[in-house]
Amino acid sequence: xxxxxxxxxxxxxxxxxxxxxxxxxxxxxxxxxxxxxxxxxxxxxxxxxxxxxxxxxxxxxxxxxxxxxxxxxxxxxxxxxxxxxxxxxxxxxxxxxxxxxxxxxxxxxxxxxxxxxxxxxxxxxxxxxxxxxxxxxxxxxxxxxxxxxxxxxxxxxxxxxxxxxxxxxx
Amino acid sequence: xxxxxxxxxxxxxxxxxxxxxxxxxxxxxxxxxxxxxxxxxxxxxxxxxxxxxxxxxxxxxxxxxxxxxxxxxxxxxxxxxxxxxxxxxxxxxxxxxxxxxxxxxxxxxxxxxxxxxxxxxxxxxxxxxxxxxxxxxxxxxxxxxxxxxxxxxxxxxxxxxxxxxxxxxxxxxxxxxxxxxxxxxxxxxxxxxxxxxxxxxxxxxxxxxxxxxxxxxxxxxxxxxxxxxxxxxxxxxxxxxxxxxxxxxxxxxxxxxxxxxxxxxxxxxxxxxxxxxxxxxxxxxxxxxxxxxxxxxxxxxxxxxxxxxxxxxxxxxxxxxxxxxxxxxxxxxxxxxxxxxxxxxxxxxxxxxxxxx
Numbered sequence: 345x346x347x348x349x350x351x352x353x354x355x356x357x358x359x360x361x362x363x364x365x366x367x368x369x370x371x372x373x374x375x376x377x378x379x380x381x382x383x384x385x386x387x388x389x390x391x392x393x394x395x396x397x398x399x400x401x402x403x404x405x406x407x408x409x410x411x412x413x414x415x416x417x418x419x420x421x422x423x424x425x426x427x428x429x430x431x432x433x434x435x436x437x438x439x440x441x442x443x444x445x446x447x448x449x450x451x452x453x454x455x456x457x458x459x460x461x462x463x464x465x466x467x468x469x470x471x472x473x474x475x476x477x478x479x480x481x482x483x484x485x486x487x488x489x490x491x492x493x494x495x496x497x498x499x500x501x502x503x504x505x506x507x508x509x510x511x512x513x514x
Numbered sequence: 515x516x517x518x519x520x521x522x523x524x525x526x527x528x529x530x531x532x533x534x535x536x537x538x539x540x541x542x543x544x545x546x547x548x549x550x551x552x553x554x555x556x557x558x559x560x561x562x563x564x565x566x567x568x569x570x571x572x573x574x575x576x577x578x579x580x581x582x583x584x585x586x587x588x589x590x591x592x593x594x595x596x597x598x599x600x601x602x603x604x605x606x607x608x609x610x611x612x613x614x615x616x617x618x619x620x621x622x623x624x625x626x627x628x629x630x631x632x633x634x635x636x637x638x639x640x641x642x643x644x645x646x647x648x649x650x651x652x653x654x655x656x657x658x659x660x661x662x663x664x665x666x667x668x669x670x671x672x673x674x675x676x677x678x679x680x681x682x683x684x685x686x687x688x689x690x691x692x693x694x695x696x697x698x699x700x701x702x703x704x705x706x707x708x709x710x711x712x713x714x715x716x717x718x719x720x721x722x723x724x725x726x727x728x729x730x731x732x733x734x735x736x737x738x739x740x741x742x743x744x745x746x747x748x749x750x751x752x753x754x755x756x757x758x759x760x761x762x763x764x765x766x767x768x769x770x771x772x773x774x775x776x777x778x779x780x781x782x783x784x785x786x787x788x789x790x791x792x793x794x795x796x797x798x799x800x801x802x803x804x805x806x807x808x809x810x811x812x813x814x815x816x817x818x819x820x821x822x823x824x825x826x827x828x829x830x831x832x833x834x835x836x837x838x839x840x841x842x843x844x845x846x847x848x849x850x851x852x853x854x855x856x857x858x859x860x861x862x863x864x865x866x867x868x869x870x871x
Binding site: 360389396399400403404405407408409410412413414416417418420421425427428431473 | 708711738
């Protein structure tokens with residue numbers, strides 16, 4: 345802690361020198377035509393760097409302070425406790441309110457979604473089974489399968505052709 | 515006043531980036547920039563996506579597995595041409611594998627060090643052993659990843675040929691960085707509340723911790739730095755990429771967060787020989803392979819004093835610290851690290867290597 349404070353004092357000294365002595369000096373020199381733009385700019389950035397170093401050391405000193413640490417810890421704990429209690433109360437309140445006004449709870453919606461997904465699957469399986477059955481009953485559709493090809497070879501096409509010819513003759 | 519308007523513009527962009535990160539939940543593999551070095555994912559399971567970067571000319575028989583940290587995305591190790599640890603190692607002839615940790619979700623709240631070390635890293639090592647037909651791998655861990663690699667080496671010493679730890683947070687009793695005093699103030703009740711409310715330690719909380727390490731830098735100085743360096747070639751592009759990475763935090767699995775804060779950070783259990791994984795107390799003397807402990811002298815995330823003591827605790831005969839004058843991130847992106855540090859790491863490994871056939 346003492347080390348931190350001495351570093352702050354050291355950085356403060358550098359800042360005072362850069363900002364209150366060197367920068368006004370460079371500005372005055374520039375104003376009276378003795379210095380140039382570059383020297384003034386350098387003095388300006390030096391003052392800025394000194395300010396940043398000072399601010400960093402000051403922040404570190406604040407962090408190192410046990411009172412600040414303890415306060416931060418307590419504030420964080422209190423904020424989390426409030427948040428925890430708030431979310432518990434909200435879930436208790438809405439958990440009872442939702443069914444009372446006839447709205448489903450999140451778990452009910454999730455259950456419903458699962459049920460719909462299962463129904464989708466059942467439906468697609470049923471459609472697939474129906475298609476297979478249809479294929480088995482129709483030789484023309486079955487022609488796409490190996491079994492269908494053997495049916496074709498056994499003259500189903502010829503029979504169909506014959507039926508067409510008979511229809512035409514009639 | 516172009517100075518003020520430019521800096522204000524940069525600051526506004528930065529603020530928008532922070533809001534965007536909040537909106538999309540910070541880091542996820544989907545928000546990574548396009549990969550610089552091509553790779554294949556050779557294994558994906560649990561929380562590991564294992565990348566393989568093939569060396570253009572392989573010179574070493576033992577593959578090198580990089581264990582990346584659990585926080586933020588791993589593209590910092592392969593950021594830009596000339597600023598890539600992966601490319602540096604490939605150019606030295608190493609076959610490189612990298613563990614890209616998949617962010618934990620609400621089902622991973624019970625995932626602790628046991629799961630990460632004995633299952634996730636163990637699976638990744640097994641995948642490398644199978645892919646390369648080898649019995650041992652070289653392990654290189656970065657930051658938190660170095661801690662995981664160390665724990666793996668202690669529990670499975672037979673699988674590790676050489677171990678390189680880079681900026682490892684080892685001795686957690688070191689309080690040289692003032693921010694650690696704030697973490698100290700976090701009670702066990704607070705840790706318990708965080709895991710009860712969120713399940714995992716949320717990404718925004720991890721990010722806030724990093725930002726609060728250097729608040730002046732993140733609130734002002736980095737934008738002023740961008741203005742001052744705007745004339746430098748490639749600086750703005752690098753800044754954008756770097757900022758994107760800074761916002762790429764991922765949640766920390768609940769149990770891991772709990773063990774990290776309560777056991778390692780607050781009780782320094784690993785150094786005291788009291789840290790248990792899967793019921794087994796970690797004995798670092800079981801590590802007998804060569805160890806190179808790389809320490810960044812100006813590290814402002816893991817203080818050098820926290821890393822320097824590691825070699826004293828392991829059982830290896832061949833062990834040493836390599837202190838390099840850079841910061842925590844400079845060790846993986848700075849030009850100096852690319853020209854000096856990584857060739858030195860490569861040479862250290864090569865001296866303990868079998869040349870590839």
